[in-house]
Each structure stands twice: as structure tokens, then as C-alpha cells.
Amino acid sequence: NFMLTQPHSVSESPGKTVTISCTRSSGSIASNYVQWYQQRPGSSPTTVIYEDNQRPSGVPDRFSGSIDSSSNSASLTISGLKTEDEADYYCQSYDSSNQVFGGGTKLTVL
């Protein structure tokens, strides 16, 4: 089994850009797609990025995803931060028989 490690929290000001990392412990980050979910308090998670860098319809293009094989990590970047982006963000990936979530990152926009 592998793990996905995220920073516990990040904070940034409105209008700025923030990047949240997700590092895979074993196996290549490029071998299986990475997804990112946003979870606001009291709500179910919703998808903001799927298949490494694809945005579902309705998700603003301020959200983007990428992977970096050299660091074996994925990243979620949110530009032009808005107060409504304040939430918990989870990365998720899989291998042949397991689904794995990162521990989550609390984004504070202040």
C-alpha cells in the first residue's frame, strides 16, 4: 500500500495564488490518476480536479492540477483566491486494488 501526504494547513490572502501538494510514498505518481476534492464544513466532498488536471464542468478555471514525477507528487493550484475557497482539500489516487486519500489540507483565506 502507498500513502498520500499533504500539508496539514495552508493560508493565503484573497486574490493570491496557493498550491497544495500531495506526495505519493511509493509507486509512481504518474502511474494512476490523481483527483482533488473540496469539502466545506458540514458538506460532502465535491470534485475540483480529476485525472490529474481535468476540471469538472462548473469548477472555475482558477483551479488547476498537475503532477511532478521528479518529486513524485501532485499539486492543486488555486489562483485569484476568494473567501469562498476556504475549505478542506483532499487528494486521492489508487493502485490495482486500493483507493487512497491524502490526509487533507485546510485552506484558510484571510
Next chain:
Amino acid sequence: QLQLQESGPGLVKPSETLSLTCTVSGGSISSSSYYWGWIRQPPGKGLEWIGSIYYSGSTYYNPSLKSRVTISVDTSKNQFSLKLSSVTAADTAVYYCARSTGVFDPWGQGTLVTVSS
């Protein structure tokens, strides 16, 4: 629009079996493109995948829970179910069901299950 809804007891006694059902509406659970999964979230903590099932009944489970988990599907009712045996307080969580293609989407609203005597 596909919707999922969890249902089941909100309180389970220690050592007993937790049982939840997810009802799928707005689409068929028998679609060949999708798995159907259970995910949980203890209060104030992160997400943990429990397991997933294909409409044919093929399952795969989180190795850390495998000995206690059973997921089944009832295509006639467009439902799939979770059973988690020998529960302890550590199993207290919001339990979500979701469709899975690699990405979990959409999710149900979640149901809080508390393990307490």
C-alpha cells in the same frame, strides 16, 4: 441527475454490526462503467476509503478493514450496502457512499454513525 442517499441506524452498540444502505436514483447501478464505494470520515478527521463494489458483485476492500467489511449490491432495488462487524468507538464516523470511476463522484450527503452503549 444521479443522486445517492445513505440510510441506516445512527447508533450502534460496541461489538455489534453496523449496517448501511445506499440508494441510487437518477441512474442505474447496473451501469458497466462504474464501481460504487463507501468512504468514512471520523469527526474532525480525514477521509478513509472502506471498499467498492461492481454491479456484478465483484468487491475490493481497504486492507485495514477487510476482515470486518462486507459490501453487497441489490440491482433490483438499485441499492448497495455496507456491513462492518465488531465495531468500536473508533468506527464512529460520517459514512458516505459514492459512485466511482477512479474519481468518487457524486457523493451522498453522508450519515453519522455513532458507536456507543
